Amino acid sequence: MIFWIKALHIFFVISWLAGIFYLPRLFVYHAAAExxxxxxxxxxxxxRLWFFVTPFAILTAIFGIALIYIYGLAWFKISTWLHVKLALLLAIYGYHIYLYKLMKQFEYDNNVHSTKFYRFLNEAPVLLLLAIVILAVVKPF
Known part of the structure; x- marks a missing residue:
């Protein structure tokens, strides 16, 4: 059972992040449109993209919480790597919400950022993802 939950957790993480990595790319093109x-x-x-991937963000959390529950409170307390991973994950959820705010600005034709800003925004969370993967696989502490 735990392997199914892990597999689903990983699947939804990949699906979610693929979408929120692509959304700022759309913002680049949108900001350049005349x-x-x-x-x-x-x-x-x-x-459509934001509302398509948002359920994946929710399912990522559900299956992640299920894994923590299965492993137990004692495991959770001693897994310092997981605490750091969760803090970084909260930053990605914050990024997801920020993308929604930007999407709403575009919706009302109130974009105030350049294409360069959106290019940076598109690439920055990759470092968070790298750190999360290293924490989950290597468990350095």
């Missing part, structure tokens, strides 16, 4: 019809098309794509 015609309203093109901007309106990006609004649709962004909204």
């Amino acid at each position: 015609h309203q019809a093109v901007k309106d098309q990006f609004k649709i794509m962004e909204r």
Whole structure:
């Protein structure tokens, strides 16, 4: 049973992050768009993508919590690596929510950022993901 829960957790993590890594890329193109019809098309794509991947974020949390529950409170208390991983994971959830805020700004044609900002935004969370993977696999402490 635990292997099924782990597999589903990993699947939903991958699916979720694929979506939220792509969303800022759409923002890059949206910010560069000059015609309203093109901007309106990006609004649709962004909204659909955000609402498509948000259930994956929820399922990631559900299966992650299930794993913690199965392993038990004693294991959780001594797993310092997991505490750090969860803190980084909260940052990714915050990033997800921030993307929603930016999407709403685009929706109302209130974008205030450059394409360069969105390019950076697109690449920055990769470092968080790398740290999370290292913590989950290596368990350095």
